Amino acid sequence: MDDRMMKAVLYDRYGGPDVLSVGRVPRPEPASGEVLVKVRAFSVNGAELAARSGRLRLLTGRRFPQRVGLDFTGEVAALGAGAARLAVGDRVWGVLGRTSGFGSAAEYVAVPAERVGRVPDGLDLVEAAALPVATTAVTALRDSTGLRPGERLLVRGAAGGVGNAAVQLGRAFGAEVTALARAANLDFVRGLGAHRAVDHRSVRPADLGRFDVVMDTVGTGLPAFRRLLNPGGRMVTIALDPEHPAVSLGYLAAGLLHGRGRVRFFSGNPVQRHLDDLAGHVVEGRLRPAVDTVFPLEETAAAHRALEAGGVRGKYVVRVA
Incomplete structure (x- = not known):
C-alpha cells in the first residue's frame, strides 16, 4: 500500500450525513514548526454538521471534496523543523485552528506545534478525544x-x-x-x-x-x-x-x-497553554471525559446522524486506528 496516501472522511456535495464517505488523500508532511500526528480518535462537533449541510457555504465555498474533523488525539509521528518541544511518540491532543478549517477525520493530520498539548498519563486516547473542546x-x-x-x-x-x-x-x-x-x-x-x-x-x-x-x-x-x-x-x-x-x-x-x-x-480557539491547562484539570480530578458512543472511522456518517438526532450524553467519538 502506498504510504504516501491515507484514509480520510470526505464529502463531495453539501447534504445530510449520507454524503460522507471514507476516501484516500495524500498524507500530509509537517512544515516548519508543525508536527505530524497519527490520529487515534476525534469527536463530532456541531460546527461540522453546519458546514457539511451547507449552512456555512459562504465560508466553506464550493470546492470539493471537503473534509470533516475539528479535534483529535494521537501520537506524534514526525516533526517539522523547529518543533523541538515535542518528540516522536508523544501522546497529544489538539483542535485545528480557525484558519485551518476541518480535516482531523483522517489517519494523519499536520498541525502547528503550538496547537497541541500532551495528554495526561493514564488517560485513554479514545476517551480523551471527548475533551479538547x-x-x-x-x-x-x-x-x-x-x-x-x-x-x-x-x-x-x-x-x-x-x-x-x-x-x-x-x-x-x-x-x-x-x-x-x-x-x-x-x-x-x-x-x-x-x-x-x-x-x-x-x-x-x-x-x-x-x-x-x-x-x-x-x-x-x-x-x-x-x-x-x-x-x-x-x-x-x-x-x-x-x-x-x-x-x-x-x-x-x-x-x-x-x-x-x-x-x-465566545468561540474556542485553543493553543498549547489552553490544552495544558485542560490537562491540569483532568489530573486534579475536576474534569473527566464523557463519551456517549464510540464509532469506527467507516461509520462517521452514523456519528453525524446521531448528533443531529439530539440527546447526546457527552460526546460521540470516532476511533481511527
Missing part, C-alpha cells in the same frame, strides 16, 4: 465570565460536549450549578455535579430563577435567558441559532453597546 468551557467560565465560588451558574445544553464540561467545572469552581437538559439526561448531568437538573422542555426561562452567570451552548432565545441575570451578571454563548444565525449575530452585536449584563459570544 472542553477548553471552551474552561475559558468561557473562568476567563470570559470570571465565575466565582458561591455564584449561581445556569448551563444550557448541559448534557452536550461543552455543556457537560461546564457543569463539571462550574461545580469544581465552587458555583451552585443548575443544568438544563432533556428529561432523559437529567440523571446524567446530576452525576456530573449539577446541584439542580431541569428538563428544558418543561419549564419557561422566567421560572428558573436568577443567576450570576449563564453559560449557553444552544444559541436560541438569548433575550429570555439574559433577563435571568442578577445585577452584575454575565452571560456567554458559544452558539448561534442554527435556523436564524443572522438574528443571533444582530442581537450579539447590539449587546456590545450595553455594559452590565451584555451577552458575550
Whole structure:
C-alpha cells in the first residue's frame, strides 16, 4: 500500500450525513514548526454538521471534496523543523485552528506545534478525544465570565460536549450549578455535579430563577435567558441559532453597546497553554471525559446522524486506528 496516501472522511456535495464517505488523500508532511500526528480518535462537533449541510457555504465555498474533523488525539509521528518541544511518540491532543478549517477525520493530520498539548498519563486516547473542546468551557467560565465560588451558574445544553464540561467545572469552581437538559439526561448531568437538573422542555426561562452567570451552548432565545441575570451578571454563548444565525449575530452585536449584563459570544480557539491547562484539570480530578458512543472511522456518517438526532450524553467519538 502506498504510504504516501491515507484514509480520510470526505464529502463531495453539501447534504445530510449520507454524503460522507471514507476516501484516500495524500498524507500530509509537517512544515516548519508543525508536527505530524497519527490520529487515534476525534469527536463530532456541531460546527461540522453546519458546514457539511451547507449552512456555512459562504465560508466553506464550493470546492470539493471537503473534509470533516475539528479535534483529535494521537501520537506524534514526525516533526517539522523547529518543533523541538515535542518528540516522536508523544501522546497529544489538539483542535485545528480557525484558519485551518476541518480535516482531523483522517489517519494523519499536520498541525502547528503550538496547537497541541500532551495528554495526561493514564488517560485513554479514545476517551480523551471527548475533551479538547472542553477548553471552551474552561475559558468561557473562568476567563470570559470570571465565575466565582458561591455564584449561581445556569448551563444550557448541559448534557452536550461543552455543556457537560461546564457543569463539571462550574461545580469544581465552587458555583451552585443548575443544568438544563432533556428529561432523559437529567440523571446524567446530576452525576456530573449539577446541584439542580431541569428538563428544558418543561419549564419557561422566567421560572428558573436568577443567576450570576449563564453559560449557553444552544444559541436560541438569548433575550429570555439574559433577563435571568442578577445585577452584575454575565452571560456567554458559544452558539448561534442554527435556523436564524443572522438574528443571533444582530442581537450579539447590539449587546456590545450595553455594559452590565451584555451577552458575550465566545468561540474556542485553543493553543498549547489552553490544552495544558485542560490537562491540569483532568489530573486534579475536576474534569473527566464523557463519551456517549464510540464509532469506527467507516461509520462517521452514523456519528453525524446521531448528533443531529439530539440527546447526546457527552460526546460521540470516532476511533481511527
